Amino acid sequence: MPKPLLNIVTKEVKEMMRDPRILLGMVLAPLIIFPLMGFALRTSTEAMQESLRIVPIAVADFDHEIVAQSLTSFLKSVPNVKVEEMEAQSVDEVAVKAQASNVTSVVIIPEGFSNNITTGEKAQLKVYGVFRSGGIGESLTFSAAQSLVEIFRQNLINATVSTGFPDNPNVLDPLAISQESIIKGRPVDVNPSALYSFTQAQAFSLPLALFMLIILAMQLASTSVATEKEEKTLETLMSLPLNRFTLLVGKLAGSTLVAAIGAVATIVGVIYYMGSFAFGTPTQASIDLAAIGLAPSLLSYVILGVSVFVALLSALALAVVISVFAEDVRGAQSLLGFVYMPLLIPMFALMFTDLNTLPFGFQILLLALPFTHPMLAARATITGDYLMPVLGIGYVAVFTLVILYIAARLFATEKILTAKIRLGRKKPKEE
């Protein structure tokens, strides 16, 4: 690396890494906040699971006949269920007792319940949720009670139908349905739902990581230029025997390095955070991508890496161009806020749908944005269709060169010192 460039990159990295706002906000905070969020979620999830270990259900039987007794016995037979038989004269009395106890659901079997079922009439059964805090634990235990009643209903249907067709063992399950996938023109014994949930998890995590990386890098690059303007160090730098393109490249390289450190910290934090949910989705890990022909190749990773790198460069160059028009750091952040949201938000459309299913105009808009292309490259790691990502790299490279050219022109002229977009503030006097 040439000496002046090395000098600038070293200074940039030192300055940024020693800035407590950058160190705390971009490196330490993700390493602390995401694991803390994960810990909080894991703790609450464990508490929810704990609350499901025993499902307390009250049964108020006003019928006392055979089917009603059978329902109570069924509920008692379920291992995690603790049944409290409630004696009362009215539903109102049941409600008072239930609220005072620790049950979360009450099953009320009205008088005539068994008689209606045995005579073919529609029988009423009421399942009450006992509302206390409205928390997830309450909701889950009520759902468990509801499911048990539903199982009892299905058992009643099964018993009735089986009695009508004693010679047909398949009457209750006449269809054997299997769910498999076709991948790259080949039938594969993998449940499509499991495959979709795996690919969708990927489709969510990459845009989020990319979004954070790009925002970080843009903020760093614009702050780097705006701070120089605010502190008037830029004027000093520009009067030095230093090629201004070298100054621009040095700033971009310094911001990229620090953004990469921030991104690694963020990704480590996010991985830990995502790991907090892993125990709930074992199907994702059970898919052997190599066996079903979906394992990403080395080439696909190279394409993805290049695609992310050129998109990142374009973001940095854009941030530098934008910050040229700001007078100070606050102004640069405000200007950036106007720009990066419209640039980045459309790419989230690709989280939910494929590009070719979108209206033509929206497809063109997405393809014109540089940050869409790394997402297409990420999808290509699974599909193996590299044409679009490679064309995308070419497009983003040209886009970046154009922005870099504009940035270099701005750095080479007095525009870097005189160009200003004021956001409602007064113009200072020129001496």
Next chain:
Amino acid sequence: MSVAIESVDLVKVFGSIRALDKLTFSVDEGRIYGLIGPNGAGKTTTLRIISTLILPTGGSVRVFGHDVVHEAAEVRKLITYLPEEAGAYKNLSGYEYLQFMGGFNSRDTADLKQMVEDAARISGLGDRLKDRVKGYSKGMKRRLLVARALMNKPKLAVLDEPTSGLDVLHAYHVREIIKQYAKEHKVTILLSSHNMLEVEQLCDQVALVNKGRIIVEGTPSELKSKHKAANLEEVFVEVAGLA
């Protein structure tokens, strides 16, 4: 003695404002030349054009024979520029700042080391140079920046309000540095100032600037005797009132 700066009919227009209006002056090598004038007179604009930061709308400036527009890279090798109220990188130490800035002018490591040692001596900051700049007072920061502007013995140092906002002691120290360094190393100094006393003490030649033009020029003693004034402040009030 050669000519360090030669400005001829210099014009600069910002939108509807004519900041410089055919400003003409020249500075001989090794002299300390002061531009004085009210706010908005065009002093900073002149210094920024000479330092190759902004382009003139008309006219020309040559620094040691090099045109500031067409030979900007050559000019930058000969000059240093100290902007008014300039800052330093607050998360670097004083030493790191000097090493960073010196890195662009030094030929090799030994040269850089010598420059930093010179700057440390000029600044008079001693061990405080090991501290980060964010802990410096305004005066300490200015001493560091003046030392930076002189550390590589430039042929021309352009100093915009070198003692602006400093207390008496710091201002005195900075003036002494400039005077001594210019004499020792024959560095040409072009400075702007509001402080008439400072200009009178420091400058060999003075130009009073108003509305983008030089309205009077000469040595401090010439100007005082011509206008029968006790000091430059009285000269300034008289000629600015007439302009």
